[in-house]
Structures are given as C-alpha cells and as structure tokens.
Amino acid sequence: MLGPGRAEPPVYDCTVPSERLNGNDIYFERSGTGPRLLFINGSGSTLERAKPTIDMLRPHFDLAAHDQRGLGLTEVPTTPWTMADHAGDAIALMDHLGWDTCRVWGISFGGMVAQELAVTVPARIERLALLCTSAGGDGGASYPLHQLAALPPSVRSETAARIMDTRFTPDWLAAHPGDRLIVEQLNAANLTEKTPQQLRGEHLQLEARRGHDVWERLHRISCPTLVAAGRYDGLAPVENSERIASRITGSELRVYEGGHLFIAQDHRAFPELIEFLATPA
Numbered sequence: 001m002l003g004p005g006r007a008e009p010p011v012y013d014c015t016v017p018s019e020r021l022n023g024n025d026i027y028f029e030r031s032g033t034g035p036r037l038l039f040i041n042g043s044g045s046t047l048e049r050a051k052p053t054i055d056m057l058r059p060h061f062d063l064a065a066h067d068q069r070g071l072g073l074t075e076v077p078t079t080p081w082t083m084a085d086h087a088g089d090a091i092a093l094m095d096h097l098g099w100d101t102c103r104v105w106g107i108s109f110g111g112m113v114a115q116e117l118a119v120t121v122p123a124r125i126e127r128l129a130l131l132c133t134s135a136g137g138d139g140g141a142s143y144p145l146h147q148l149a150a151l152p153p154s155v156r157s158e159t160a161a162r163i164m165d166t167r168f169t170p171d172w173l174a175a176h177p178g179d180r181l182i183v184e185q186l187n188a189a190n191l192t193e194k195t196p197q198q199l200r201g202e203h204l205q206l207e208a209r210r211g212h213d214v215w216e217r218l219h220r221i222s223c224p225t226l227v228a229a230g231r232y233d234g235l236a237p238v239e240n241s242e243r244i245a246s247r248i249t250g251s252e253l254r255v256y257e258g259g260h261l262f263i264a265q266d267h268r269a270f271p272e273l274i275e276f277l278a279t280p281a
Helices: 047-057 083-097 109-120 153-164 170-175 177-190 196-210 215-220 238-247 269-278
Strands: 012-015 019-021 024-026 028-032 036-040 062-066 102-107 125-131 225-230 252-256
Touching: 019 083, 024 083, 028 047, 036 047, 036 083, 036 109, 047 062, 062 083, 083 109, 083 196, 102 109, 102 269, 109 125, 109 196, 109 215, 125 269, 153 177, 170 177, 215 238, 225 238, 225 269, 238 252
Parallel strands: 036 062, 036 102, 102 125, 125 225, 225 252
Antiparallel strands: 012 028, 019 024, 028 062
C-alpha cells in the first residue's frame, strides 16, 4: 500500500502495432512499472530473442523496447542508414511515449546506439548503462561482424563461440556445461532459416555498425554512467570499455567474470545493473 491519497503506480503491459516513427514503421513494446527505461538491443537481435532479459527488467521499470530498423517486426528501409538514424529512432520513440527523459540500457550494438543517443540528446538521459560495447575510432572497435557473416556456417559457429568468450575452446566447453548451453543456444538461433528480407535487414544493420564512431563526442555525456564489460569478451574487448569510461566524466567501470554474455555468466551483474539504473535521479 502506498498510503492515503497516493495512487498506485501504473503497470504497463502493452504490445502495439507498428507506429510511424522517424520515417519508418517501428514495432515496440512497453511493459512494467517504475522508472522509465529504454532498452536497446544488440546486433541482429529482436524483441523475441531479448524476451528473457526484458522479463527480468520489467518488474523494476516502465520499460520500452523496439525492434530496431531492419529487424523483427520493424520495417526494413529501402536505402542504407547510419548510427545517427538508429539514435533518431530511439528519440522518436521517446517523443511518441511522451518521455522527456529516461534511463537507457544499451547492450553490445545497442550500447553503440545508446552512446549515439546520449551524445545527441544528453539532457534527456537520466542514467546510462553501456554493456559490452565500443566507442569506435580511437576508442576501439568491436569485432567486425560483417566479416563473420561471410564465413561458412560451421566455421562461423566456432569463430562466434571464441569471440563471445575467449575461453570457449572445446576443452573448456566440455568442462563447463553452463557455457556449453549458451553456445548451443546461440548456434540454434543462428541456424534459424531467414527470409531474404530478414537477411537484408541484418546486413544493412551491420553496414551501419561499421561506421560507428562517437569517440570524439563522448565528453558530451553528463549523466551517471555505468560501463560494464566481460573480462573474456572477444567481441567487445574490455579495453574498449576502459576507454569509454575514461572519456565520460564521473562514469564507473565494472568488469565481470564472463565474456560478451557476462550477464548470463556472472551472477553479480544483473542485480548490480538493476540497482544502478533504478537509483533515483
């Protein structure tokens, strides 16, 4: 109970048709209750694939998340786009929701978008969590996934495992069933048959990713920022997170025991990230 005269906070559980935002039909979902949180997902990942993470966040936040342009139920534009367009989509969603400000969770590619968003509209970001990501330019780049996509499937799966976590050798996976399950789930997801339109959307997203570079603009970020990295991440090496943290005044760097998916490997990570993002503004 909240006491006399205080209304219960709204609980959102809303799945909506695509809305025309920033020139594209963008599918988004809003759910949960608490501080407003914009969730921005990784390369090639849809809301459907992110559901386990979103389900863990929604008890703590009024959470909005969208299928990024080219992915899932969101439109694949007819022409190439840039990281600035991805940030523009996020801003358009905030505007549509009536959110003047919010907290932001950006993971991997989503962390790149979150950086672009935060340097574009710094006053609108209350708190920022940047997970396993890179700044580009002199701040270091993440692994070139557009090259990985060109490999034969069997080679691609083995290479993907090793860049997700540099410890993931066959011997390591044989001895660590939890990590082996992570790899098996990733391989199963990557073997899912995709339509030409889906493949085109993923390709264009990776092309936009190639141009990511916010290094010289990171100083514009002024909100409380947590930069989180996996110690054994070969996709977004920990050194890249160290550089990001060095560039954002007052930011905090935390390194967890795991690779690119450290939030599933280090039990400390998720509660600490929720605690940081839920801290009153």
